[in-house]
Amino acid sequence: MIRILVYLAIALAALAPSIAHAERVRDLGQFQGVRSNQLTGYGIVVGLAGTGDDNLEYLTLAMKGVSGRMGLQLPPGVSPGLKNAAAVMVTAELPAFSKPGQRIDVTVSTIGKAKSLRGGALIMTPLYGADGQIYAMAQGNLAVGGLGIAANDGSKLTVNVPTVGRISDGASVERGVATGFEHGDVVRYNLFNADFLTASRVRDAINARLPGMATIEDGVTVAIRLPPGADTRASLMAVIEMIEVEPAETPARVIVNSRTGTVVINSAVRIAPAAISHGKLTVRIDEEPRVIQPGPFSEGVTAVEQNSEIALEEDGNAVALFEPGASLAGIVDALNLLGTSPSDLVAILEALKQAGALKAEMVVI
Known part of the structure; x- marks a missing residue:
């Protein structure tokens, strides 16, 4: 499969310069x-099956505020049981030219210890823009793609991410943004x-x-x-x-993902004349001590005789020579013949850059 992908990359690279798009x-x-604007809000999801935030203080205060807006005043010192509720952050994107009354999608994410938002409903939540003004109001039932369950013995099973949900057309635009x-x-x-x-x-x-x-x-x-x-x-x-x-050709870049070892080389990369020798030196030392027994009726003592074996192996001692102006096809072909792994490829490209032979910008992400 790797060889097929390399051949495909070489074929595409060979064709790329001749294609005008x-x-x-x-x-x-x-x-x-003419652009979209980000909206955020703090809200509460209710109706959870015991997977909420329980008695976290900020959630308790929020629930008291919601109750107060609805005319229900809780007695002093009383904290409601909130295993069926969760404090959440609500985010949305307000498209350009949005008008009052239009609907937009919202994403709801937990900010506390809630285990799952499955089955919950978001209470009416104002969404604010960067200027602190309210631009939309969100409310509705959540669609959660994840699943999380727990047993009495402490075992747990989680599928996808149950602490993030989405409400399609869950917010109504209340204010437009003048462009x-x-x-x-x-x-x-x-x-x-x-x-x-x-x-x-x-x-x-x-x-x-x-x-x-x-x-x-x-x-x-x-x-x-x-x-x-x-x-x-x-x-x-x-x-x-x-x-x-027809846009200009993109700048020559080599993108290196240091976490996954992925290396992407675009078709504009060129190599100046250079030679690369790539190999691995392996030194192996085996210790096999032997016990030496003295002869019968002798005055000798039992001793341990050291027995060591040292072996040295060097693999991949080939040398790749890049001609002037070598393209992506030549680079991939030569490095593939050397049998380089992704981590070795990064080291080779960095060495070429230091030697001034790699005519490209290296970007490490």
């Missing part, structure tokens, strides 16, 4: 201000990744369709002069989003 403007970036895209003289388009060549190609493609409207502000932003008015701007922005542009 175009992408829509909408897939390369987005218009400034201001219909006002001003300029609408700014921002690339997801900074690149001067891609920005210039986006400008040229827009000007070919709408002459003289686009200019470059920096490696990310293209300023587009559009006439005022929401209807006119929306129509022109729809046209601009569907324009196809």
Whole structure:
């Protein structure tokens, strides 16, 4: 299977440089201000089958507050039993141009010792934006994909994550976020990744369709002069989003995941002339002491004679030579012939980088 994957990577790398692909403007970036906003809130899930937070103090205070809002005042010193309730954090994403009355999905996660949210219902919870204003109200029954059970002897079984649930269309939007895209003289388009060549190609493609409207502000932003008015701007922005542009080739990068040993090399990576010798030196020492008995009727004593055997093995003593400008196909092919493991591959790439032969940025995650 590994050999098949390596051959597939080599084949794809060999084909990659010859394939010209175009992408829509909408897939390369987005218009400034036309974005989603994050919402958060603190709430309580009730109706749990004994898997809640029990008598945690912050949950007790929250339940007293909820009871007070509903006109029920608990006697002083009385703490409600809360095994059927859990304190949770509620998160949601408010899409651009959301209007009051629209519905959005919410995610509910425990913040205490609750074992499971299965079967619970979220009490009406306000969701706040970064400015501290309420933008939505969440409430509803949770859909939990996980399962957690426990027996009397202490044994437990957990499937997936039962402490996180989701409510589809669980929040109602109460306030919209003004984008201001219909006002001003300029609408700014921002690339997801900074690149001067891609920005210039986006400008040229827009000007070919709408002459003289686009200019470059920096490696990310293209300023587009559009006439005022929401209807006119929306129509022109729809046209601009569907324009196809051939983006610039991505920078040469080698991505290394130090936790899993995964190494990803993109097709732009090149190697300067270099030779690599990769091998493993193994030294094995075997100790087999022998007991020596004295002869009969002699004055000798029993002794232990040391018997040691030392063996040295060196595997993988091949040398790989990279020609000038070697591409991804050559790199993968040569390192595969050396029989390198993922951890060895990381060490080889780091050595090539230090030697100045690896023409790429190394990113360790």
